[in-house]
Amino acid sequence: MKKQVLFIHSAGPQRLQEGNTGLQAYLKEALGKEFYFSAPKMPEPEDPEYSRWKDRLDKEFAAMNDEEVILIGHSLGGSVLLKYLSEETAFPPVTGLFIVASPFWGKDTGWDSEVFLLMENSTSLLPEIADFLFSAAGTTL
16 A cells, blocks of 8 residues: 655645745655655635634545555645644554644744644654654755
8 A cells, every 4th residue: 555645835825836836846756656745735725714624634644545655745835734633632553753844923923823733742742753853944854
């Protein structure tokens, strides 16, 4: 059975040659036929709201079988995945979580949106994930 990969894109235009379309194409080709690569268009990416993106993630996870999934989130997509995983419980086992260039939300950071803020103890609420990579503003943790 193919391994599942779910890619959540950034905010902003996502038409051909815009947003994450190049990154998605690269990842799909690099992963090859061993992986089932899914990159759904999230609702209204030019005016994103967490509740709409959460609803879409609910549907994506419900449509997956109970096999393990690797999650990749770019920019806002990474923020949404972190928030979702720390607040929800109904999703398949996550074997890898890769957050690329995600904004650091909060006051005094230039990214001040209460809707996308993580809860104070969010890291303790994340599921156990074997492989985790977080990269923000050129920094990898």
